[in-house]
Amino acid sequence: MMFLLYETGLRIVIHTANLILQDWKQKTQGIWISPICPKMNDDRESKNNFKKDLLEYIERYRARPLQFWQKTISEHDFSSI
Numbered sequence: 062m063m064f065l066l067y068e069t070g071l072r073i074v075i076h077t078a079n080l081i082l083q084d085w086k087q088k089t090q091g092i093w094i095s096p097i098c099p100k101m102n103d104d105r106e107s108k109n110n111f112k113k114d115l116l117e118y119i120e121r122y123r124a125r126p127l128q129f130w131q132k133t134i135s136e137h138d139f140s141s142i
Contacts, residue, residue, distance in 0.1 A: 070097040071137045112139040
Protein backbone atom coordinates (compact mmCIF):
# COMPACT_ATOMS: atom_id res chain seq x y z
CA MET A 62 0.00 0.00 0.00
CA MET A 63 1.15 3.51 -0.74
CA PHE A 64 -0.06 6.91 0.38
CA LEU A 65 0.72 9.68 -2.10
CA LEU A 66 0.25 13.19 -0.74
CA TYR A 67 -0.05 16.02 -3.25
CA GLU A 68 -0.78 19.71 -2.87
CA THR A 69 -4.23 18.95 -4.34
CA GLY A 70 -5.05 15.97 -2.11
CA LEU A 71 -4.26 12.39 -1.14
CA ARG A 72 -4.17 9.28 -3.33
CA ILE A 73 -4.21 5.69 -2.02
CA VAL A 74 -2.55 2.88 -3.98
CA ILE A 75 -3.29 -0.74 -3.09
CA HIS A 76 -1.30 -3.45 -4.85
CA THR A 77 -1.14 -7.23 -4.63
CA ALA A 78 2.62 -7.56 -4.97
CA ASN A 79 5.32 -7.65 -2.41
CA LEU A 80 7.97 -5.17 -3.42
CA ILE A 81 10.61 -7.80 -4.16
CA LEU A 82 12.13 -8.62 -7.54
CA GLN A 83 10.94 -12.25 -7.62
CA ASP A 84 7.29 -11.22 -7.29
CA TRP A 85 7.48 -8.63 -10.06
CA LYS A 86 9.05 -10.95 -12.64
CA GLN A 87 7.30 -14.26 -11.95
CA LYS A 88 3.74 -13.50 -10.86
CA THR A 89 0.65 -11.67 -12.05
CA GLN A 90 0.11 -8.39 -10.24
CA GLY A 91 -2.90 -6.23 -9.50
CA ILE A 92 -3.14 -2.58 -8.53
CA TRP A 93 -5.93 -0.19 -7.55
CA ILE A 94 -5.34 3.56 -7.56
CA SER A 95 -7.79 5.95 -5.95
CA PRO A 96 -8.73 9.30 -7.39
CA ILE A 97 -7.05 12.24 -5.67
CA CYS A 98 -9.12 12.86 -2.54
CA PRO A 99 -9.20 16.56 -1.62
CA LYS A 100 -8.53 17.92 1.82
CA MET A 101 -11.76 18.59 3.72
CA ASN A 102 -12.71 22.11 4.76
CA ASP A 103 -14.85 20.90 7.65
CA ASP A 104 -15.39 17.90 9.94
CA ARG A 105 -17.98 16.13 7.81
CA GLU A 106 -17.55 12.42 7.17
CA SER A 107 -17.21 10.71 3.80
CA LYS A 108 -20.40 9.19 2.40
CA ASN A 109 -18.92 5.68 2.49
CA ASN A 110 -16.88 3.58 4.91
CA PHE A 111 -13.61 3.63 2.97
CA LYS A 112 -11.88 6.16 5.23
CA LYS A 113 -13.16 4.50 8.42
CA ASP A 114 -12.04 1.06 7.25
CA LEU A 115 -8.64 2.33 6.09
CA LEU A 116 -8.01 4.08 9.41
CA GLU A 117 -8.98 0.93 11.33
CA TYR A 118 -6.63 -1.15 9.16
CA ILE A 119 -3.70 1.22 9.74
CA GLU A 120 -4.42 1.39 13.47
CA ARG A 121 -3.99 -2.40 13.73
CA TYR A 122 -0.30 -2.03 12.90
CA ARG A 123 0.19 -0.05 16.11
CA ALA A 124 3.19 1.66 14.51
CA ARG A 125 4.13 5.16 15.63
CA PRO A 126 5.43 6.18 12.16
CA LEU A 127 1.92 5.62 10.75
CA GLN A 128 0.40 8.26 13.04
CA PHE A 129 1.29 10.94 10.49
CA TRP A 130 -0.70 9.05 7.84
CA GLN A 131 -3.63 8.44 10.17
CA LYS A 132 -3.92 12.18 10.76
CA THR A 133 -3.45 12.96 7.07
CA ILE A 134 -6.09 10.42 5.98
CA SER A 135 -8.57 11.75 8.54
CA GLU A 136 -8.22 15.24 7.01
CA HIS A 137 -9.24 14.14 3.49
CA ASP A 138 -12.59 13.51 1.78
CA PHE A 139 -12.94 9.98 0.39
CA SER A 140 -16.53 10.34 -0.83
CA SER A 141 -15.37 10.02 -4.47
CA ILE A 142 -14.39 6.38 -3.82
